[in-house]
Amino acid sequence: MGVNERKKRVLIAKPGLDGHDRGAKFIARALRDGGFEVIYTGIRRTPEEIAAAAVQEDVAAIGLSSLSGGHNRLFPAVIEALAKINGSDIQVLGGGVIPTEDIPALKEAGIREIFTPGTPIEIIIQSFQEACDLHYRHRSA
Amino acid sequence: MVEISPLIKAITNRDSRAIARAITFVEDGDRQADLILTGLDPVLIEKATVIGITGPPGAGKSTLTDKLISQYRNQNERIGVIAIDPSSPISGGAILGDRIRMMKHALDNDVVMRSMATRGRLGGLCGAAGATARIMAGSGCSTIIIETVGVGQSEMDIIRLADITALVVAPGLGDDIQAMKAGLLEVADLLVVNKADCPGAEALAMDMETVAREKPPLADNLARVCLTVATEGRGIKELSEALARIDYLQRQGDEHVRRRQQARTMEVLDWSLEMLRPGLQDLINRHDVLETGDPRLLAAEIIKELMNH
Ligand SMILES: Nc1nc2c(ncn2[C@@H]2O[C@H](COP(=O)(O)OP(=O)(O)O)[C@@H](O)[C@H]2O)c(=O)[nH]1
Numbered sequence: 121m122g123v124n125e126r127k128k129r130v131l132i133a134k135p136g137l138d139g140h141d142r143g144a145k146f147i148a149r150a151l152r153d154g155g156f157e158v159i160y161t162g163i164r165r166t167p168e169e170i171a172a173a174a175v176q177e178d179v180a181a182i183g184l185s186s187l188s189g190g191h192n193r194l195f196p197a198v199i200e201a202l203a204k205i206n207g208s209d210i211q212v213l214g215g216g217v218i219p220t221e222d223i224p225a226l227k228e229a230g231i232r233e234i235f236t237p238g239t240p241i242e243i244i245i246q247s248f249q250e251a252c253d254l255h256y257r258h259r260s261a
Numbered sequence: 262m263v264e265i266s267p268l269i270k271a272i273t274n275r276d277s278r279a280i281a282r283a284i285t286f287v288e289d290g291d292r293q294a295d296l297i298l299t300g301l302d303p304v305l306i307e308k309a310t311v312i313g314i315t316g317p318p319g320a321g322k323s324t325l326t327d328k329l330i331s332q333y334r335n336q337n338e339r340i341g342v343i344a345i346d347p348s349s350p351i352s353g354g355a356i357l358g359d360r361i362r363m364m365k366h367a368l369d370n371d372v373v374m375r376s377m378a379t380r381g382r383l384g385g386l387c388g389a390a391g392a393t394a395r396i397m398a399g400s401g402c403s404t405i406i407i408e409t410v411g412v413g414q415s416e417m418d419i420i421r422l423a424d425i426t427a428l429v430v431a432p433g434l435g436d437d438i439q440a441m442k443a444g445l446l447e448v449a450d451l452l453v454v455n456k457a458d459c460p461g462a463e464a465l466a467m468d469m470e471t472v473a474r475e476k477p478p479l480a481d482n483l484a485r486v487c488l489t490v491a492t493e494g495r496g497i498k499e500l501s502e503a504l505a506r507i508d509y510l511q512r513q514g515d516e517h518v519r520r521r522q523q524a525r526t527m528e529v530l531d532w533s534l535e536m537l538r539p540g541l542q543d544l545i546n547r548h549d550v551l552e553t554g555d556p557r558l559l560a561a562e563i564i565k566e567l568m569n570h
């Protein structure tokens with residue numbers, strides 16, 4: 121490591137068409153308060169835009185938020201978009217209104233963690249921390 | 262450990278992953294940055310123009326930057342953007358949201374964008390931004406925009422990095438503008454009154470004209486105040502033409518060289534302080550007489566000790 125302590129950089133994005141991002145902003149603020157640098161990209165992003173922004177910003181992890189039910193298609197689409205631009209080492213986490221029965225398939229597709237409205241914020245932060253640690257370990261290996 | 266020379270090659274080949282990784286080395290103060298920075302093409306760095314866009318929060322800097330990107334892309338230029346926002350002094354974290362306004366360029370490989378937090382460093386920020394601009398230039402960006410919130414001292418320093426500085430103001434921000442008039446208006450080459458669609462813009466523009474006239478112009482009939490409606494893209498072409506004209510004039514005379522030299526001096530000082538910091542911190546931590554005596558005298562003692570190492 122260099123002179124400074126390594127900063128944890130993450131990107132919070134909201135794919136899909138539903139218009140409000142209170143949940144995403146709440147997570148973004150909690151992560152900032154936990155010492156993360158959070159790149160926030162706003163609502164209605166395509167998986168390709170999210171992946172490209174994550175690579176440019178050199179983040180360790182992406183947090184996706186979905187309320188509209190598009191998660192089964194959109195979350196894996198972000199994983200695929202990352203793979204296409206050589207960004208598969210970026211960890212992807214997701215949250216929102218997600219039925220329990222959808223979770224195994226999402227994890228199978230490569231989403232590291234899924235958060236639901238009941239997940240305590242401390243657990244969410246902890247998960248981002250672990251995702252970042254894993255990513256940075258690989259990076260310096 | 263990443264191998265450096267392929268990384269430099271990948272930067273030259275405009276690989277966005279490599280560019281991003283190099284910027285991270287610079288930001289984290291990683292020694293691998295040294296080799297990358299040495300390997301960049303100095304001709305590209307000299308040719309690129311660094312534009313500082315500053316002003317109070319909400320003035321429309323990001324929206325304006327978004328429209329300037331489109332303008333430069335229409336001229337087939339490759340462009341870099343460094344968007345700087347403050348870190349929280351308490352947690353050290355930050356929310357970097359300038360990208361929201363520029364997402365339509367996300368899939369354009371010739372728009373290199375990087376969000377940067379101030380990280381509360383006294384030195385270092387200006388060094389990190391300067392080195393990032395050089396990496397972008399080395400990857401072929403002919404224009405690099407640095408967006409900062411124009412309030413604090415560190416932002417002022419960043420602006421001194423730029424070849425040209427545009428100060429963005431807007432009606433309805435009131436006291437903010439009064440507060441920053443003193444320093445920023447002096448360094449700004451161009452005053453942009455954005456939100457010209459809002460009431461009070463005319464009066465603000467007249468105010469700015471008065472301020473602008475106090476500064477000797479680079480040339481006669483050079484626009485000093487631009488009116489824009491960033492949300493609608495109005496006045497953007499005129500703004501980019503004014504910036505190009507200033508750049509041209511500065512490069513014709515010796516102003517461009519003078520500013521680059523000044524930026525270099527400042528950046529060297531900035532990096533020096535940044536590199537000294539850990540050693541100093543270490544010495545201070547190991548010093549066992551710190552409980553007593555005046556802090557200023559202790560500092561002098563510690564510096565003396567550092568010099569003797
Ligand atoms: N009416 C009007 N609103 C604008 C204009 N330019 C930007 N805005 C709005 O002002 C707000 C702040 O813009 P932003 O670009 O984020 O400002 P920044 O904080 O200076 O980067 C956003 O809601 C923009 O849509 C303009 O020319 N006219």
Ligand SMILES: [Mg+2]
Pocket residue numbers: 322323324358359408
């Ligand atoms: Mg902004």
